[in-house]
Amino acid sequence: MRIKQAHAIKSTEITDQSVYIDRRKFMRQAAAGAIGGSAALMLPPQALAGTKLSGVTKSAYTVEDDLTPAEDITSYNNFYEFGTGKGDPEKNSQDFMPKPWSLSVSGECENPGNFDLEDFLSPYTLEERVYRLRCVEAWSMVIPWVGIPLGPVLSQFKPTSNAKYVAFKTLHDPERMPGQKRAVLRWPYVEGLRIDEAMNDLTLLAVGLYGEELPNQNGAPIRLVVPWKYGFKSIKSIVSIEFTEQEPPTSWNIAAGREYGFYSNVNPKVDHPRWSQKKERRIGDIFKRPTLMFNGYEEQVASLYEGMDLKTNF
Numbered sequence: 431m432r433i434k435q436a437h438a439i440k441s442t443e444i445t446d447q448s449v450y451i452d453r454r455k456f457m458r459q460a461a462a463g464a465i466g467g468s469a470a471l472m473l474p475p476q477a478l479a480g481t482k483l484s485g486v487t488k489s490a491y492t493v494e495d496d497l498t499p500a501e502d503i504t505s506y507n508n509f510y511e512f513g514t515g516k517g518d519p520e521k522n523s524q525d526f527m528p529k530p531w532s533l534s535v536s537g538e539c540e541n542p543g544n545f546d547l548e549d550f551l552s553p554y555t556l557e558e559r560v561y562r563l564r565c566v567e568a569w570s571m572v573i574p575w576v577g578i579p580l581g582p583v584l585s586q587f588k589p590t591s592n593a594k595y596v597a598f599k600t601l602h603d604p605e606r607m608p609g610q611k612r613a614v615l616r617w618p619y620v621e622g623l624r625i626d627e628a629m630n631d632l633t634l635l636a637v638g639l640y641g642e643e644l645p646n647q648n649g650a651p652i653r654l655v656v657p658w659k660y661g662f663k664s665i666k667s668i669v670s671i672e673f674t675e676q677e678p679p680t681s682w683n684i685a686a687g688r689e690y691g692f693y694s695n696v697n698p699k700v701d702h703p704r705w706s707q708k709k710e711r712r713i714g715d716i717f718k719r720p721t722l723m724f725n726g727y728e729e730q731v732a733s734l735y736e737g738m739d740l741k742t743n744f
C-alpha cells in the first residue's frame with residue numbers, strides 16, 4: 431500500500447517481494463542442510479531475541495495451519511511510521527523504546543483515564559492464539575499472537591449507550607518514529623471498529639508473538655489483531671482508545687477512500703479496485719490458495735454483518 435505512487439505499484443512487484451522471502455528461506459534451509467525436510471522441524475523459530483512472556487495460556491482460538499517462521503513475521507512488515515518498504519520497519523525500529531508506555535481511554539464511557547501499560551494489563555491473563563493475518567496486498571501469514579481479548583478490557587471502562595464505535599490511535603512522535611517525518615499518511619495512524627466488532631471474542635489486543643514481547647516492527651508494546659479483516663485494521667503501537675458515537679476516520683480510508691473502506695472484511699468476492707482478492711499467497715508457499723470469506727472466521731463473525739451489503743460496505 432502506498433500513497434504517492436499508488437498507481438505505480440503492480441501486483442508483480444508484490445509477488446517479487448514474496449519470492450524474495452522464499453529465496454532467503456531456501457538459503458537458510460540449505461545452510462542447515464534441511465532441504466527436503468520440513469523447515470519447521472529442522473529450524474525451530476528462534477528469530478526473536480526478546481523477553482519471554484510468562485503465564486501465557488493456550489487459547490481455543492487456534493488454527494491448525496503451519497506457523498509462519500518468526501524470521502518472516504519480523505522482517506516483512508507494514509509499519510509506515512518506520513518506512514514504507516517491507517524491510518524498513520525491522521531496520522528502522524531497532525532503537526524505538528516501547529517502555530514506559532501509557533494509554534488513554536476516553537469518550538463515551540463512565541471510567542475514562544490514563545493508564546500505565548503495566549497497570550492496564552495487570553488484571554488479565556495472557557493467551558496465545560494462532561491467527562491468520564491476511565493483508566490487503568494478498569499475502570498472508572499464520573502468527574502465534576499473545577494477547578488479551580479486547581472485549582472484557584473495554585467493558586471495564588463502562589461504555590455508555592452512545593458508544594457505537596471504538597477509535598484507536600498510534601503514537602505520534604516523529605523523533606521516535608522517523609517515518610512520520612514524511613507525509614506518506616496523515617499522522618497519527620488511526621483505526622476504528624464498530625462496538626460489536628470490538629467486543630467480538632476474536633478481537634485481540636496483542637502484546638507478543640511466539641511467546642515473547644512484541645518486536646518493535648510488529649507494533650510494540652500493544653497492537654490490535656482483528657483476524658477477519660485486512661491487516662491494516664490491526665493498528666500498531668496504540669496510545670489511545672476512544673468510545674465514539676460516530677464512525678471514526680481511519681488512516682487508509684482518508685488516504686484512498688475508494689480502495690479502503692471502514693469495514694475492510696476479508697472477502698474474496700469483493701476485489702480491491704486494482705487487484706483481485708480471490709486468492710492469497712501464504713508467505714513461504716509457492717502456490718496461491720483461495721482466500722476464505724472473513725479469512726476463515728465466517729462462523730464467528732458472519733452474524734455481525736447480517737443484512738448488510740458487503741459490496742457497498744467494503
Ligand SMILES: Nc1nc2c(c(=O)[nH]1)N[C@H]1C(S)=C(S)[C@@H](COP(=O)(O)O)O[C@H]1N2
Pocket residue numbers: 431503506507508509510511563565566600619647648649660661662663664665666667
Ligand atoms: N500504526 C500502524 N499500524 C499498522 C500499519 C502501519 O503502517 N502503522 N500497517 C498495517 C498493515 S497494512 C498491516 S498488513 C499490518 C501488518 O502487521 P505485521 O507487520 O505485524 O504483520 O499492520 C497494520 N498496522
Ligand SMILES: [Mo]
Pocket residue numbers: 431508565566567660661662
Ligand atoms: Mo496490509
